Amino acid sequence: TSSDEDRDLPLVRYFDRLCRKFARQHQIRAYSSDEAYFLIQDSFWDIVLDILGKLIEQDTRAARGPKNIFYRLTQPEELLNPSADDVESRTLRARIVERAREIKPTNS
Numbered sequence: 001t002s003s004d005e006d007r008d009l010p011l012v013r014y015f016d017r018l019c020r021k022f023a024r025q026h027q028i029r030a031y032s033s034d035e036a037y038f039l040i041q042d043s044f045w046d047i048v049l050d051i052l053g054k055l056i057e058q059d060t061r062a063a064r065g066p067k068n069i070f071y072r073l074t075q076p077e078e079l080l081n082p083s084a085d086d087v088e089s090r091t092l093r094a095r096i097v098e099r100a101r102e103i104k105p106t107n108s
Contacts, residue, residue: 011100015093020080
């Protein structure tokens with residue numbers, strides 16, 4: 001598990017918020033009318049996409065008009081709170097924390 005200090009890193013806070021949103025909403029539409037659209041506009045989104053890879057599914061389909069991209073995260077609850085025997089989720093979460101430490105702003 002991440003320490004409290006790690007959970008306060010901006011990327012980790014973003015990742016946790018994203019996981020909670022996917023757990024509640026199941027998908028995010030890449031369109032400004034989606035209440036979670038701001039999350040995929042965040043600069044951390046590309047970092048998370050790179051780390052999670054195939055766990056973020058992308059689907060393009062029409063939804064009341066032109067085609068839109070929909071994103072879905074498999075296992076958001078497990079990524080948020082991985083069990084002791086869930087090696088994949090624990091490893092991915094550790095990669096998020098490691099990357100967050102790399103980009104942690106320095107205090108002057």
